Amino acid sequence: MVSGDYLPDKKGAKKMTDKEVNAAEQKEVDASKFNMVIKPEALFQNGNDTGKLFIQNPKANAYPIEVIITLDEEGQEKVYSSGAIQPGYEVTEAKLDKNLTKGEYPATATFNIYDPETKEKRGQVQASITIIVLT
Numbered sequence: 001m002v003s004g005d006y007l008p009d010k011k012g013a014k015k016m017t018d019k020e021v022n023a024a025e026q027k028e029v030d031a032s033k034f035n036m037v038i039k040p041e042a043l044f045q046n047g048n049d050t051g052k053l054f055i056q057n058p059k060a061n062a063y064p065i066e067v068i069i070t071l072d073e074e075g076q077e078k079v080y081s082s083g084a085i086q087p088g089y090e091v092t093e094a095k096l097d098k099n100l101t102k103g104e105y106p107a108t109a110t111f112n113i114y115d116p117e118t119k120e121k122r123g124q125v126q127a128s129i130t131i132i133v134l135t
Contacts, residue, residue: 034061034125036111037090042069042131047100050093053080055109059088063113063122067091069129072106079107079131084114096131105131 037056044051057065064087069080079098082091109129113122 034063034111034113036065036125036127038067038109038111038127038129040127040129042094042129044096044100044131044133046102046135047096047098047133050095052092053094054090054092055082055085056090057085057087061087062116063087064116065114066112068110068112069107069131070110071131072108076108079105100131100133102133102135105133107131 035058037054037058039052039054042051042053055067065082065085067080067082067085068078070076070078077098079096079100080094081097082094085091107129109127111125111127113124114120115122
């Protein structure tokens, strides 16, 4: 005879209703969604002052983000970093990390997505943006 561990008898567990199963599945789907919101142009009077930059982490997102903007030319130099943006928060004005002269600069905004509990990076998405410096 071989001894071993066997499944114990049922004690307090109950079967989930279809509604409870659907709610649990929807919660998983909602947690996996991510919407990025950024205005395609950032406008600065000059390269030293605060300008108009719109980034939003919608409340429906499950993850905090950080947005880093790099120039498409010049070796993809970083010109802006948002720091952490929690769901339901937005950036409407910003100061560039680098002084840019008058002109239009094609750039890429990289949305780094982080796990809210472990703070580990979970992924990233990118969007094109144009930085406009007027004077």
